[in-house]
Amino acid sequence: MSATKIIHSIPSDPLTGAISVPVYQTSTFIQEAPGVNKGFDYARSNNPTRKVLEDVVANLENGHSGFAFATGLAAIDSVLKLLSAGDEIVAVDDIYGGAYRLFTHVYEKLGIKVNYVDATEVENVANAVSKKTKLIWIESPTNPTLKISDIEAISKVAKSVNALLVVDNTFASPIAQKPIDLGADIVIHSGTKYIGGHSDLVAGLVITNTLELSEKIKFVQNASGGILGPWDCFLTIRGIETLDIRYKKQCENALKVALFLESQDAVEKVHYPGLKAHKNHEIAKKQQNGLFGGIISFSLKDDTQGAAVKFVTSTDYFKLAESLGGVKSLLCHPAQMTHASIPREIRLNAGINDSLIRLSCGIEDAEDLISDLSEAFRTIEKSKEILTY
Numbered sequence: 255m256s257a258t259k260i261i262h263s264i265p266s267d268p269l270t271g272a273i274s275v276p277v278y279q280t281s282t283f284i285q286e287a288p289g290v291n292k293g294f295d296y297a298r299s300n301n302p303t304r305k306v307l308e309d310v311v312a313n314l315e316n317g318h319s320g321f322a323f324a325t326g327l328a329a330i331d332s333v334l335k336l337l338s339a340g341d342e343i344v345a346v347d348d349i350y351g352g353a354y355r356l357f358t359h360v361y362e363k364l365g366i367k368v369n370y371v372d373a374t375e376v377e378n379v380a381n382a383v384s385k386k387t388k389l390i391w392i393e394s395p396t397n398p399t400l401k402i403s404d405i406e407a408i409s410k411v412a413k414s415v416n417a418l419l420v421v422d423n424t425f426a427s428p429i430a431q432k433p434i435d436l437g438a439d440i441v442i443h444s445g446t447k448y449i450g451g452h453s454d455l456v457a458g459l460v461i462t463n464t465l466e467l468s469e470k471i472k473f474v475q476n477a478s479g480g481i482l483g484p485w486d487c488f489l490t491i492r493g494i495e496t497l498d499i500r501y502k503k504q505c506e507n508a509l510k511v512a513l514f515l516e517s518q519d520a521v522e523k524v525h526y527p528g529l530k531a532h533k534n535h536e537i538a539k540k541q542q543n544g545l546f547g548g549i550i551s552f553s554l555k556d557d558t559q560g561a562a563v564k565f566v567t568s569t570d571y572f573k574l575a576e577s578l579g580g581v582k583s584l585l586c587h588p589a590q591m592t593h594a595s596i597p598r599e600i601r602l603n604a605g606i607n608d609s610l611i612r613l614s615c616g617i618e619d620a621e622d623l624i625s626d627l628s629e630a631f632r633t634i635e636k637s638k639e640i641l642t643y
Contacts, residue, residue: 255314255428257498263313264491265306277488278302299476303484307491311449314428314494315441317461319468321475322487326424326444327352328480329458333389333420333440335474339365341388346373346403348396348604350422351593370600373403374534376411383415393422394433395538398551398588398612399605400425400525402534405541409437418467424448424579429501430545434463440471445482447579448548451493451500455486500581500617504548507615507623512550514624520631522609525551548616549578551588554609556634562587562609564637568630571623578614583623585613 255263266273278301283294294300304322312320323329330353337343345357347370357368371378373392383390390412394403405421412419420440421433427448433441443449445457462468475481482490505528512526527538528546538546554561566574572585576592586592588606596606615623 260314260498261495263310264495275303275306275488275491277484279484297484298479298481301481301484301487303487303491304482307482307487307494310491310494311428311443311445311459312461315423315434315461316432317434317441317463318465319462319472321460321462321471322445322482322490323458323460323475324480324482325456326442326446326458327356329442329444329460330356330422332460332471332474332478332480333442334361334366335478336418336470337361337366337388340386341365342367342369342384342386343389343391344369344371344379344382344387344417345391346393346396346401347371348393348399348401348606349391350393350397351588351595353391353422354593355595372401373408374401376404376407379403379408380411380414383411383417385415387415387417389418389420391420391422393425394431394541395425395527395547395549397425398525398549398592398610400527400532400547400549400551401605402527402532402538404534404537405431405433405436405438412437412439425547425549426542426545427497427501427547427579429498430505430542430547434461436541439463439467445490446577448501448504449493449497449579450490451497451580452489453577453580453582453584455489457482457486457490501548502545503617504579504615505545507617507620508548508550508613509546510620511613511615511623511627514627515550515552518631520554520556520634522553522555522557522607525605549612549614551610551612553607553611557607557609559587559589559608561634562589562611564634565630566611568633569626570629571618571626572613572630578612580614581617583614583616583618585611588612 285291308320418439421438424444441461443459515524
């Protein structure tokens with residue numbers, strides 16, 4: 255979808271002509287007679303502001319229907335509620351820490367088994383599925399080591415065992431990648447990130463590819479009630495208006511920063527799908543339309559948490575904070591922040607080293623971001639010299 259189509263998929267208000275979508279801050283709606291209304295009866299079930307957002311994100315992802323939730327984890331939870339005791343999930347090993355926590359500490363207790371695999375190789379997924387597999391759950395790119403999975407190939411594996419393919423598309427955004435076009439059944443977004451884009455809200459989005467799945471997620475949304483409020487829906491819609499131009503600038507910045515990091519003596523490894531050395535660079539190039547995202551991670555030769563902490567507390571433009579995808583650049587230390595809930599052994603097996611640092615490039619000038627990182631490298635080098643002395 256072009257920038258023009260994205261902007262003009264957001265309707266003006268037919269009642270007043272307002273160019274922006276109104277915030278319908280109401281809990282209930284007047285009915286003409288019992289069950290006779292204008293399509294809205296109670297705000298948990300539906301809200302005009304939320305409906306605009308849900309319709310827009312469905313169009314963004316070429317899906318059947320969209321659903322907005324209070325957080326990204328609420329969106330993930332709504333999909334897991336499609337399962338029953340005894341069902342199994344095959345999930346990418348380098349999974350978002352919050353999803354791992356939800357899978358492990360909530361759903362495994364309810365009789366859902368989760369098998370984690372390196373989904374960069376389709377064979378690993380094919381070998382892990384069984385008749386009990388109901389969901390194949392992947393992120394591409396993953397958080398935080400930016401692994402790439404072949405969505406189209408994995409969708410064929412899912413169909414072979416009658417499982418649903420769920421793709422967390424947060425990092426790629428609908429600007430770069432449309433998993434439903436590649437065979438996915440359900441797409442998830444943390445709307446907090448690129449779609450909202452301004453670090454001023456939390457939101458979760460689910461997009462389904464069929465009427466049957468749409469009805470099931472709608473039932474869960476209404477029954478569980480974890481909806482996104484109208485004001486945050488309004489802010490998310492506002493973010494979508496600039497999504498195309500923001501995301502492309504962030505991709506441009508990230509590639510420049512990744513190339514810079516490759517040249518640094520203190521860096522052991524750079525994870526970025528836009529680099530030719532990346533394992534699945536060609537797959538990313540194809541399924542992400544040549545846009546590789548605004549997230550980079552890298553590990554240090556001094557592979558210690560201490561070295562990483564020194565680095566992430568030495569930047570100026572890159573602010574130390576959870577989250578990503580906003581207009582301001584952020585950085586974090588996954589081992590102690592976003593992925594702290596994952597046991598160290600499992601974290602290391604997934605490639606999340608003790609020194610791994612994740613960068614979220616904003617829309618600042620790339621030269622300023624590189625200068626900021628250069629200064630941080632000088633700072634950690636000076637600290638080593640002092641210790642040696």
